[in-house]
Amino acid sequence: MKKRIFMIMMFLLILTGCSETKNNGFAAAKNGVIDLTDWVPPEDGAVKLNGEWAFYWHHLLDPNDDLTSYSPLMIKVPSIWNGLLYHSETLTGEGYATYHLSVRMDVDTEEQLMALYIPTIDTSYRLWVNGQLTAENGTVGTSKQNASPRYKPNVITFRARDNTSILLQIANFSHSEGGIIQEIILGSPDQIIDMKQDKVALNIFVFGSLVIMAFYHIVLFVKRTKDKSSLYFGLLCFIGALRAIIVDQMYLIEWFPNFNWYLALKLEYLTVYFGAFLGVSFIRSMFPAEMNKYIYYFASSVSILFSLFVICFPAKLFTETLSAFEIFLLLLLVYIQYVQVLACIRKRNAALISSITGLIFLGCTINDVLYYAGVIYTVDLLPIGFFLLIISQSVNLSLKFAKSFQRVEQMTKHLEEINVTLEEKVRKRTKDLEQAQFETAAMLAEKSIFLERSRIARELHDILGHMLTTTSVQIEVAKKVVGKDVRLAIDKMDLSQQLIQKGLNDIRGTVHTLKENNEPILFIPSLNKLIEMTEMTTSIKVDSLIEDTVNNLSPTIEKVVYHTLQEGLTNGIRHGGCTKFIFSLYIDSENNLHFSLSDNGVGINELTFGFGLTSIKERLEEQNGKLMITSSDQMGFALEFSIPIV
Template sequence: MSRLGNLLSIVFLIAVFVECSQATLIAKEKNVSEAMIDLSGWEVSEGIVNLNGVWDLYWNQLVAPEQINGLQEKPLKVHVPSVWRSANTEKQPLSNMGYGTYRLRMILPADEPSQPLALYVGGVATSYRLWINGELHAVNGAVGTSLQTMVPYNLPKVITFVPQPGSNELVMQVSNFVQRKGGIWEPVRLGSTEQIRAEQLFSFASEVFIIGCLIVMGLYHLGLYVGRRKELSALYFGGLCLAVAVRTSVLGEAVLLNLFPSLSWEWAVKLEYGSIFVGMHMLTIFVYKEYLDMKGLMVKISAVIHSSLILLILLAPARIYTHLMLPYQLLVIAPVLTVLLIIFLRTALKRKIDSIINMVGFIFFSTAIIADILFYNHLIPYGDFAPYGLLILLFSQSIHLSLKFSHTAEKAERLSVELIVANETLEQKIKERTIELRRSNEELSRINDQLFRNEQFRRQLLSSISHELGTPLTAIRALSSAVADGLVEQDYKKYAKRIYERTELLERLINDLVELTKLETELTSFQFQKVDITSFFHHLYSCYEMDMLERAAQFTWESPTYKELKEKGTAFASMDIHRMEQVIVNILSNAKKFIPDEGIIEMKVELCEHDLGTAEAVVSITNNGPLVPENELEAIFERFYRSKESKHAIKGSGLGLSICKEIVRSHQGSIAAKNIPCIGFCIYFTIPVWFEREEGMENDEHFAGGR
């Protein structure tokens, strides 16, 4: 009991020390006179920045942007991110229950053209409205001046806007009457739309990957219990995995709220807290069952405490039970983790390799839980490590199970040897050992059945993992790269490197999907310039001629005749030369794939004039490969199109022609395909052009009429 008291005293002193450190940091910011962040020297290419610092706060006032400048009352200076109780840098701490209006001025570069930026707004307790430069951009829940008038909701959002050169103003109304913390308690992040969305996608994919792994492992252990009811430790460990999966789904990027937007904030918090209580109890009884094979006093106390807490969160609102978290962490989690760690240490002293591995896994898990406790009490800037700690614990448990199965196999082999020896003994001992041999056969049969069931479960697990890892593959490369670079000090490097190599092919598909999506949503920027059509496409023909001749027997070029150019003038178009080169490369690559041996590819540019003085250039690429069915000519420009007659073609992502379609569309043109009888298959596109006559062009015949 004295050791437990000493541990609690140490935890309390650490908490007081960190709180004092934060108070000192806030005190240093009292002299800040204006809520402003100077980003005039910041460039988007430098990456995402946090809007941390001192903001204005009009406490107990919900002020619209157009009303702020007319207020005579001076605002409070508060530190962001932080909860209201610890945010005030001027006076005594504020209450975490209340409402107010934040204001911040951002100074962006004034000499650069405005490009779309994005804000990532995560933890704001517990409802808000956000204006940027006087325009309402985001709403989470309903802001109110009392518990009855506000509607809580907390879903991370990416907010895109076009900034003004120089000064930009953020105004956020925040209210909280429903939980223990209020205010902006996580950093507001600023960056380009691509950077912010990529970061959110990575975080979301990581959480989906973690949740999927935890659910699969949880169901796997529950399956072990269903197959063998005596394996209670599998039931408890499966419950722990599912509890952490539920908690992860409502934190961070709030995967569950994205899947079920109608889920209320109150029930999301109940799931968050309930999963903590269920998970801690499952961890306690799992350790006692697996390593002590008994129910100690702590298990009974844990059952009473956690049952009472679960009943409380089901019956009480969040504004009541959320205040119990800090006492729960100090009086329950800290003692329980200490006792469980002692149990692991005592087991590891037996110097069994599986016991040592389990101890290491539990240390990682305990460290992750402690880090999360510090994060949600605003003592460290990063958190949500519990799922990763649990994955490490899962890995150690898988090794434990593998060694356990190995011991079972050794036992089966030993019984087989004993059976052979028994059969070779003297005849006078046969009658005496008949009963023993029968028992040995029964035990051997039971072990074989158990091994067969375990193998079936293992195969089902691998199949499930292969299916579930489809969505979060975007996160694998970053994770495996970190392991391969030696950032993880365990012996995972060789496995991570294999994963990294096998994901490179998938990455190309993902990059094509990202590029196509950007083109379809008009997020891609084009650098248009005036281009001589004939010269430009002849230049591309020359650049890729050798590449085409690696497979084609002929690669020909045809353009308007010198006479035609002399009559009409030089044809110009407004083009992004790099994007247009991408179109030509994709179509040539497609043509190269489908030609037969000794195939022919022709690249042709034609100029067509229409009524009302309009004109266009028609660029076509034809090969003598197989024709495409007429009913599929439009479908070839769709995503992942694959003709039934193109099985012999080299495999690709199926996105090249879709990307071409979007690039041509962005140039105010069109793209299509046609079959030319007795010649082959042709893909052509059009772009608008205009004609200009220049002196001396009669001497320039370099690009005209070539074949």
């Protein structure tokens, strides 16, 4: 681990230690002249035409103009002309100028062919070599109205001379920065073409690889939407693939020559600004415990705001934001590296690979920021760093999914082992359930018999109690009047016989009825009949109030009311010695049935629940009813209940 870190640190030191003074052993251009008389292309390779070029501000000179008539400034190439002091004027990115460089070479013959690699230049140019117009890109003009931008790297060939003249007109009215920001390279045609082809091959390889990885991981997300890391990574790969074809060799312009320059520039900036959001979101999805959520929200908000600024404003404004975003991006990458190192310390899955490649990517980013700012002269390393980062994270995700599949296989194997004994367990448990079901059925049958017997007993109790009470009253009356009025005594005995006969009929009906509600009864008439018979056979007065709203009750509730009234009348006569009852039955506004029966009997201080009251209580509980009994010595007896009507 220490060896790897040492190698990475050496890599960063090499990047930042590069200087501008040497170019394949040849001195840089000085005062608009570069001396390459000792240069042998086959042995020394291509050279970069870096150094001081003659700079003619606000002049568009061509080979027909006498350059000695003008006083040029010296400007370093590659660099932007922003900030250059010209006649007490600090230049901005907007304007036009002419660059000139004399290249001294030892040419064997005037027929010797040489080549130049011309990178993208902000934002239009025309190039003459030895007085011949060899390349142009965009439209060079003196104002925004007669100039138009275009990016397209070029390879041009020319016949070399001992003193080769390179004249370059540049105009910029669309970008915040103007000038030559990348290196112009001189070499033999084979060397320049090979270099160009190497760039093409590398970028196409990166583009194709990223597109494949983008689709692969997005499909993974579609199949498993809970894992957001695949989505962020797939979109990040897509952003990287898009950037590979809109920077450096500008393949998007090669494929679509009429593609809008402003739209291409917006896409270039969005790959950086919105890519930062996708990157930090991906790292958070991988190591959520290590990344502070507030820093994540802040970084995401900044990235999205910069992206919206690019979308909504013209190129001249949004290109001004790059320097500020580069500072933010460097700080964000340092924090992401901290998160990955912390995850590595905590031994999170895939943290070690992420940490190493993250450090390499941070070094590549620092290199490119300094390279494009003209501080160092190395190469554009960000595409390579990004590709390495993508490859490493793809490996991490593959390892993550591999472990998930491994867990699935282990669970499958465990389930198969369980299934081996599952059938026997199911058979045993089925047998146990059948036995339990048989025992439960037997218990339910016993309970059903018990409940049926209890119901019949309650009804027999109510019928016999009421019948015997009223019959007893009639017999007592007959005994008292038999010596005085034989006819009245016979009538009382006949009435007693009728009461006994009615009771027997009721008992037969109860015994032969195994289910309640078997035969419909006329509810209110049956209550009135019970009251009428009680008054007729006992000479007791019953004041009753039965509201018409109590119609259409369920048969079960009707029987509860009937038997409760029957039991209450019987108890009041037998035990209370009362002479008057007050009875009421109605339904209140909350749809509750109210029953009330009170008498003027002797009352009772201590209430004991006999069979009759217990039966009433049980019937009410079955209907979710509430029983209320009030009584005191010599103050009568009151029986009340309420039942919710569903």
